[in-house]
Amino acid sequence: MKKNELLRRLPKIDEIMKEESLIVLSEKKGALLVTEAVRSVISNMRQNILALDEEDMAQLSAAAEDGEAGKAALEKFFRQFETSAVAEAAAVRLLQDEELNLYPLINATGTILHTNLGRAPICADAVKNVARVSRSYSDLEYNVIKGTRGSRHDLVGNLIAELTGAEDAMVVNNNASATMIVLAAMGAGKEIIVSRGELVEIGGAFRIPDIMAQSGAFLTEVGTSNKTKVSDYEKAIMTKEMVASEPWKNDPRGIRRFETGALMKVHKSNYDIVGFTEEASLEELVELGKKHDLPVIFDMGNGLMLDMSEYGLNEPNIPASLSTGIDVMLFSGDKLLGGPQAGIIVGKKKYISRMKKHPLARAMRVDKMTFAALEATLVKYKDPAIALRDIPVLNMIAGSSDDMKAKAGRLAEIIKAANPGLTAELIEVKDQIGGGSAPSVRLDGWAVAVGDGGRSAASIERRLRKADVPVIGRIHDDRLLLCVRTIFENEFDLVAEALK
Ligand SMILES: *Cc1c(COP(=O)(O)O)cnc(C)c1O
Numbered sequence: 001m002k003k004n005e006l007l008r009r010l011p012k013i014d015e016i017m018k019e020e021s022l023i024v025l026s027e028k029k030g031a032l033l034v035t036e037a038v039r040s041v042i043s044n045m046r047q048n049i050l051a052l053d054e055e056d057m058a059q060l061s062a063a064a065e066d067g068e069a070g071k072a073a074l075e076k077f078f079r080q081f082e083t084s085a086v087a088e089a090a091a092v093r094l095l096q097d098e099e100l101n102l103y104p105l106i107n108a109t110g111t112i113l114h115t116n117l118g119r120a121p122i123c124a125d126a127v128k129n130v131a132r133v134s135r136s137y138s139d140l141e142y143n144v145i146k147g148t149r150g151s152r153h154d155l156v157g158n159l160i161a162e163l164t165g166a167e168d169a170m171v172v173n174n175n176a177s178a179t180m181i182v183l184a185a186m187g188a189g190k191e192i193i194v195s196r197g198e199l200v201e202i203g204g205a206f207r208i209p210d211i212m213a214q215s216g217a218f219l220t221e222v223g224t225s226n227k228t229k230v231s232d233y234e235k236a237i238m239t240k241e242m243v244a245s246e247p248w249k250n251d252p253r254g255i256r257r258f259e260t261g262a263l264m265k266v267h268k269s270n271y272d273i274v275g276f277t278e279e280a281s282l283e284e285l286v287e288l289g290k291k292h293d294l295p296v297i298f299d300m301g302n303g304l305m306l307d308m309s310e311y312g313l314n315e316p317n318i319p320a321s322l323s324t325g326i327d328v329m330l331f332s333g334d335k336l337l338g339g340p341q342a343g344i345i346v347g348k349k350k351y352i353s354r355m356k357k358h359p360l361a362r363a364m365r366v367d368k369m370t371f372a373a374l375e376a377t378l379v380k381y382k383d384p385a386i387a388l389r390d391i392p393v394l395n396m397i398a399g400s401s402d403d404m405k406a407k408a409g410r411l412a413e414i415i416k417a418a419n420p421g422l423t424a425e426l427i428e429v430k431d432q433i434g435g436g437s438a439p440s441v442r443l444d445g446w447a448v449a450v451g452d453g454g455r456s457a458a459s460i461e462r463r464l465r466k467a468d469v470p471v472i473g474r475i476h477d478d479r480l481l482l483c484v485r486t487i488f489e490n491e492f493d494l495v496a497e498a499l500k
Helices: 003-009 020-029 031-050 054-064 067-079 083-098 124-134 154-164 175-187 208-215 230-236 240-244 282-292 318-322 349-357 368-382 384-390 392-398 401-418 457-465 489-498
Strands: 111-113 168-172 191-195 201-203 218-222 260-266 296-301 328-332 343-347 423-434 437-451 474-476 479-483
Touching: 003 031, 020 031, 020 083, 031 083, 054 067, 111 392, 124 368, 154 168, 154 318, 154 343, 154 368, 168 175, 168 349, 168 368, 175 191, 175 208, 175 260, 175 296, 175 328, 175 343, 175 349, 191 208, 191 230, 208 218, 218 230, 230 282, 260 282, 282 296, 296 318, 318 328, 318 343, 343 349, 368 384, 384 392, 401 423, 401 437, 401 489, 423 479, 437 457, 457 474, 457 479
Parallel strands: 111 423, 191 218, 191 260, 260 296, 296 328
Antiparallel strands: 168 343, 328 343, 423 437, 437 479, 474 479
């Protein structure tokens, strides 16, 4: 048998397009897309034929001379050359092309703000509001009452101010951009004093010293890794007069100094310093700022709005931190606030308006979809009980060990009913907040440990990842754990299905 012979067997594209299934598909998706898919399948087949080596060809020829068995094998081989088979392959290809790269999955890791899994899942009303606002035109920058141009910054400004006690607010793309614009607007050409214990790296290339350099502000580090006193900040302050006397003339390295622009505190979001430690409190920094007429900036990071200490979360919250008199504070929208990705800046009006006018504001502005999701999330906070009930992140944190045990019991029943061959055992686990927030907090949780007697945990884990709706579990002591804190109750059937 020759390759030419095989190539000649490839069906013609217009013949394939006459297949009933493709005619129907063409009406739905357009003939252009379908023809394209068919062409691509044929071209693949052609390449496969050209790639056959001598041994493959010899095998085909041998089959042709091998009586009944060979004939059957050849028939099977040539089935892929039939128009119906090519049509089917083209339809499958079209479906695959349509599959979007961003899709939902099930988080069974027990880590609530999983950075790799999209951080905070937003609440149902936020999703509804995104659809409502984005499918039509909106008042994003239009004042309907006055019939004049409006500002997108005003959309949630009042609501944030009301909830946090701030004078004004501004929303940007994420907290990294918030840090950047705050430093650029308040510290460009000036020194900003930060404790050496707080020069954090958040992830990726986000390091406070690097962001500071990008913003045009000059970092002045004070204190040590484990101890920084408020007096350390005070000693580092450079006044206009001090700069005018050019003190660097006496510095053997001749390091130029600049006037101090602000004092800055960065929350240790993703690490703890324990042991022999000391840090300046917000209150102390505010007092020092007042004394020297310097603004105090607090990069709070996590965006916790409510006091959640009764659930084991001893983190500062936004209103409490602001009430110390902080001038500018910034945090993420998609960490403990439980909303969409955003960076929220709150504080004194005179500083916030400087940021709104800064050229970077345009580069960092957020879309109507973000405002829609954020506003619908924020209104929940008008009643803390509603926020705890409706915002998934808060709801997951608030779940008690008993709640989790009962939830794990329900999941185990559904798994066993759908998969009689599997074992599903309840075990205690420690869940985490994650997302670079509250690194030391461990929540008492429960998981369903799934086994089938033979297969390894790694093999079950792999299968779950490859399900139609992937389930991301956790392996511990060679057992596959499905931690129920982060699984939504309406996903239980999908988890059972994925295990089939
Ligand atoms: C998370 C975090 C950031 C970065 O916020 P993104 O929203 O991820 O850009 C900055 N500073 C602190 C203290 C943080 O915790």
